[in-house]
Amino acid sequence: MLNQIAQAIVLGGYYxxxxxxxSFMLSVMRVINLAHGSLLVLGGYFLWYLGENYxxxxxxxxxxxxxxxxxxxxxxxxxxxxxxxRGGELLPILTTFGLSIVLDNLLFEQFGxxxxxxxxxxxxxxxxxFELPGGIFVGQIGVLTLVAAIxxxxxxxxxxxxxxxxxxxxxTAEDPDTAGIVGIDARKASAIASAIAVGSIGVASAALGMRxxxxxxxxxxxxxxxxxxxxIGGAGSLWGTLIGGIVLALAQTAGAAIHPQGFLIGGHLxxxxxxxxxxxxxxxxxxxxxxxxxxxAK
Amino acid sequence: xxxxxxxxxxxxxxxxxxxxxxxxKVGAGEVVAMIxxxxxxxxTLLRTLAGAIRPAxxxxxxxxxxxxxxxxxERVKSGMVLVPEGRRLFARMTVEENLQLGGLVKRGGDxxxxxxxxxxxxxxxxxxxxxxxxxxxxxxxxAIGRALMTNPDVIFFDEISLGxxxxxxxQVYASLAxxxxxxxxxxxxxxxxxxxxxVAGRAICMLEGQVxxxxxMAETSRDEITEAYFGLKRGxxxxxxxxxxxxx
Numbered sequence: 244m245l246n247q248i249a250q251a252i253v254l255g256g257y258y259x260x261x262x263x264x265x266s267f268m269l270s271v272m273r274v275i276n277l278a279h280g281s282l283l284v285l286g287g288y289f290l291w292y293l294g295e296n297y298x299x300x301x302x303x304x305x306x307x308x309x310x311x312x313x314x315x316x317x318x319x320x321x322x323x324x325x326x327x328x329r330g331g332e333l334l335p336i337l338t339t340f341g342l343s344i345v346l347d348n349l350l351f352e353q354f355g356x357x358x359x360x361x362x363x364x365x366x367x368x369x370x371x372x373f374e375l376p377g378g379i380f381v382g383q384i385g386v387l388t389l390v391a392a393i394x395x396x397x398x399x400x401x402x403x404x405x406x407x408x409x410x411x412x413x414x415t416a417e418d419p420d421t422a423g424i425v426g427i428d429a430r431k432a433s434a435i436a437s438a439i440a441v442g443s444i445g446v447a448s449a450a451l452g453m454r455x456x457x458x459x460x461x462x463x464x465x466x467x468x469x470x471x472x473x474x475i476g477g478a479g480s481l482w483g484t485l486i487g488g489i490v491l492a493l494a495q496t497a498g499a500a501i502h503p504q505g506f507l508i509g510g511h512l513x514x515x516x517x518x519x520x521x522x523x524x525x526x527x528x529x530x531x532x533x534x535x536x537x538x539x540a541k
Numbered sequence: 542x543x544x545x546x547x548x549x550x551x552x553x554x555x556x557x558x559x560x561x562x563x564x565x566k567v568g569a570g571e572v573v574a575m576i577x578x579x580x581x582x583x584x585t586l587l588r589t590l591a592g593a594i595r596p597a598x599x600x601x602x603x604x605x606x607x608x609x610x611x612x613x614x615e616r617v618k619s620g621m622v623l624v625p626e627g628r629r630l631f632a633r634m635t636v637e638e639n640l641q642l643g644g645l646v647k648r649g650g651d652x653x654x655x656x657x658x659x660x661x662x663x664x665x666x667x668x669x670x671x672x673x674x675x676x677x678x679x680x681x682x683x684a685i686g687r688a689l690m691t692n693p694d695v696i697f698f699d700e701i702s703l704g705x706x707x708x709x710x711x712q713v714y715a716s717l718a719x720x721x722x723x724x725x726x727x728x729x730x731x732x733x734x735x736x737x738x739x740v741a742g743r744a745i746c747m748l749e750g751q752v753x754x755x756x757x758m759a760e761t762s763r764d765e766i767t768e769a770y771f772g773l774k775r776g777x778x779x780x781x782x783x784x785x786x787x788x789x
Contacts, residue, residue, distance in 0.1 A: 407641070407645050410634070410638055410641060410642055410645070411642065411645055413631070413633070413634060414631050414634065414642050417631045417632070417633055417634070418629065418631065420593060420613075421625065421629040421631070422614075422642075423592070423593070423612065423613035423614045424591055424592075424593055424613050424614075424617070424622075424623050424625060424629070425614075425617065425622075425642050425643055425645075425687060425688075425691070426614050426617030426618060426622070426642075426643065426645060426646035426691050427614055427642065427645060428612075428614045429614070
């Protein structure tokens, strides 16, 4: 029992990490990035390619991947989302959906159907574990991922609340027109926010490839887990995302304990229960946000 | 010295002309009151000056530079700032954060969060409160403070007394007295004629998108402004009274 909870918390750290960029994008830009999972897998292939062809450790590869993804995030905002946002709030979401299909199929065309993993390039770390009191073993990769999630989410929270750029991003998220009147370059603030959101996906890419395998179409499932963690955690609160990831993993673990095939169902049930509970008990803010996202409210 | 110069400015909302070929100059250090009925184009003119609305034609010169093509945030950098109608604060951020946002342009100058708190002492205890929870007067003070934090050369006030009780309006204006004396150039839209005449050195009356009166307060009178406000002097304007045929 204790063992299962410990494993679930570690898994929750992974969900929180992959949800980080999605949650950031949703909370500050009001965009659900449906290409999130595809970008995650793209990053995984980038790290795999460096490891396979140049024997580069994924940890070193991140130094290149994160800036490249940040650049892609900047371009995504400037050339796609900013333009599509003029057509209403639903259009950016559809744009990211289209982008995900393009990315998935390009990856499949390039890399084929073979599953890949980053495990061969990280040595013993791939299977080493820590022993906790009580004879519980947790994988070092999992613990590292959990720590990465806490550092990343905490860092982004601090960035938003303490720095000038962070405040400019929050102001732009709330009211871009008024931000301009106060002297904030709203376009720049949005592009920086997008660069940060997509750049942070790189860290999740490394975690994805190190803990398991992936193929070109693995993005969909990752997007679903990330989305569920984000919504359970409160749709756009960064610390909530960490809680959301852990709750999702705990629910999946509980589902698996009840029935061998209950793992995914447990997670989905928790997601739906939280969603309904929010509708019932927190009608104002949450439904308002959902309506906004769906383009039904200003 | 002319600080702000507007030349033949036209602003449209679709087919509707909200501001029609307005030309005027504002000198450095002047306090100008814009007076006119609802829909006369005052707010549109101020928002166009601040860069929130694009003019259909005409030019805006600020410190002898053409700023017509500049976006709102670039105009703030060059030294113009608007205190918008309805305050438009960031409701999810605290008073202090709203003020700090104004300081992000880094124009350099005397204004700091502490100095804002010294002219609006009622804000001090609300420093860490979300602005959504403030009273109307506190919100207005925060909005003015946020604009001052950009260290502007000219500040546009749009209906700062709107929606506030007379007592609170008195407090806001009392706080502004120091600011008005400090030499910053001010253009304010104010519905309360008495208050506008007390504060400003010059009156500009607008009617149906045009300037119908532009005099120093010393040269004009309450009656003259009232006439201009309601458009009582006909004949000076050729586009008045259309669509009223058969009404009398």
